[in-house]
Amino acid sequence: MEKNNKKYNDRGARSYGKGGPRQDGQKNDRRPPRDTKSAGKYDHVDHSAQNANPAAGYANEDMSSGIVIGRNAVRELLHSERTIDKLLVQRGEREGSIVVLVAQALEKKIPVVEVDRAKLDAIAGFAPHQGVIAMAAEKEYVDVEDILAIARERGEDAIIAIADGITDPYNLGALIRCAEGLGAHGLILPKRRAVGLTPLVSKASAGAIEHLAVAKVANLAQTVQELQKQGVWVYAAEAGGQSYDKTDLTGPCAIIFGSEGNGVSALLKQKCDAIISIPMRGQVNSLNVSTAASILLAEAARQHAQAREKRSAE
Numbered sequence: 001m002e003k004n005n006k007k008y009n010d011r012g013a014r015s016y017g018k019g020g021p022r023q024d025g026q027k028n029d030r031r032p033p034r035d036t037k038s039a040g041k042y043d044h045v046d047h048s049a050q051n052a053n054p055a056a057g058y059a060n061e062d063m064s065s066g067i068v069i070g071r072n073a074v075r076e077l078l079h080s081e082r083t084i085d086k087l088l089v090q091r092g093e094r095e096g097s098i099v100v101l102v103a104q105a106l107e108k109k110i111p112v113v114e115v116d117r118a119k120l121d122a123i124a125g126f127a128p129h130q131g132v133i134a135m136a137a138e139k140e141y142v143d144v145e146d147i148l149a150i151a152r153e154r155g156e157d158a159i160i161a162i163a164d165g166i167t168d169p170y171n172l173g174a175l176i177r178c179a180e181g182l183g184a185h186g187l188i189l190p191k192r193r194a195v196g197l198t199p200l201v202s203k204a205s206a207g208a209i210e211h212l213a214v215a216k217v218a219n220l221a222q223t224v225q226e227l228q229k230q231g232v233w234v235y236a237a238e239a240g241g242q243s244y245d246k247t248d249l250t251g252p253c254a255i256i257f258g259s260e261g262n263g264v265s266a267l268l269k270q271k272c273d274a275i276i277s278i279p280m281r282g283q284v285n286s287l288n289v290s291t292a293a294s295i296l297l298a299e300a301a302r303q304h305a306q307a308r309e310k311r312s313a314e
Helices: 071-079 097-107 117-123 144-154 169-181 199-204 220-229 266-271 289-313
Strands: 067-069 084-090 112-115 132-136 159-164 186-190 214-217 233-243 253-258 274-277
Touching: 067 071, 067 199, 071 084, 071 097, 071 132, 071 199, 084 097, 084 117, 097 112, 117 132, 144 186, 144 214, 144 220, 159 169, 159 220, 159 289, 169 186, 169 199, 169 289, 186 220, 214 220, 220 233, 220 253, 220 266, 233 266, 233 289, 253 289
Parallel strands: 084 112, 159 186, 159 253, 186 214, 233 253, 233 274
Antiparallel strands: 067 132, 084 132
């Protein structure tokens, strides 16, 4: 990566967004005040599915949705509330975690079908599937307001991740895993020019996608403005901003993570309240988006936890 590709670091000379930098650690007052409140082998498995064409029976299905691949992702799916149509397992796989997954599926009255590896490869688009694929109801997107409601129900200030034009499914899946694991209340995706919730994203998230609310919006810039009207502070993770560990991230907040090549778009940076950066002290001048997300979301979660403890003690 070229040295002048400024992403997720503090090099360069970029200004804050329209909110301007905070003075003495204080927030601007244009926001409304926030509310302080083991199983045996495959008994009853259907062995009848044998097709000469590896993808037979699935030609009319949308391969980008409703399919969950990989053992971790399928395990989390079985623990979720989503409807599962069937579980496809590789013929001859009768050891390890697949046996447990099959037992859990049968307990839930989910049909289990043994198929050849070639069929699994075709359905997964030749992505690594570890011998198991679940055919599930498509994960439902939520509204942005639903994400804010989740935070209110937990009695917490919202922490939201926003993905701006991420096109690599592994990066998005890793971002989802970071966001869910660090306690974010949801993720916002754009409808265009970005990867959606594909099977590869699900697998890369190691099942975290089943536990994180995801909203898809037509216009990220308008969404940012709507969040700000509801008291949410919005930050762009980009070069040239204030160091993340010197930024007050308490209160409802959203952090925008940009695309692999271009970072956060110029328009969104203008809409944001501030730009926050991760100081880079080595020869590498940028971080992978999920690595940056893990650092920034962990700091936001830490500050929120401290703020809750302080309020409880008062």
